[in-house]
């Protein structure tokens with residue numbers, strides 16, 4: 106990984122503007138190089154922070170027909186359930202842009218968490234095999250163009266939590282958890298080897314709840330001992346942080 110780029114911005118609204126410009130540039134770059142742009146979405150506040158992308162000038166300058174959308178983690182609920190990350194993304198972002206429905210990859214409904222994780226992993230493997238997704242020559246995992254990653258106040262990313270073994274998974278691409286400390290309990294989640302095979306990762310973190318964990322990750326005294334899940338985000342490609350002043354309030 107190259108040195109992370111850290112954007113320390115004032116307000117969350119500045120993060121939204123900077124993020125839109127960053128994503129639009131990557132979209133143009135990857136579509137010019139490969140003819141598609143594979144994007145992985147987190148749940149949480151991230152979707153709202155994408156709001157500038159669905160406004161001028163970006164909404165009409167982006168070639169949405171080439172976007173492919175995946176979910177970094179998902180709650181195992183029906184897709185129209187208020188807890189669904191797909192529903193959150195659909196209502197706040199996907200319904201506002203012309204991404205073809207066939208390019209959006211929600212989890213399959215009516216499966217257990219374990220079955221849903223296996224099914225999603227198999228689907229990703231199939232998309233690598235048929236050339237829709239790239240493969241990392243180093244790790245053999247799918248290589249997504251961009252992952253948009255949020256962080257919880259406890260330093261979790263995706264549904265990879267402190268004190269839960271899923272964060273140590275080395276082989277599976279997608280795993281499951283049935284006792285997530287953040288409700289709802291049953292979820293599926295990308296694993297770190299899959300996350301870290303990405304070309305670009307944007308860590309998008311706003312709000313004062315995140316300040317302590319941001320101090321641990323980016324403060325002058327890097328933590329030692331048992332790292333937070335977010336400290337394992339270390340992509341083959343580039344890592345870019347988008348932070349507001351509340352999230353960085355504990356940094357010197």
Ligand SMILES: O=C(O)[C@H](O)[C@@H](O)[C@H](O)[C@H](O)COP(=O)(O)O
Pocket residue numbers: 147148149150151177178179180190254255256257258261262263264287
């Ligand atoms: O489904 C989820 O719960 C998420 O994908 C999760 O990992 C989220 O990104 C973080 O908890 C940050 O959430 P906030 O942005 O709401 O703090």
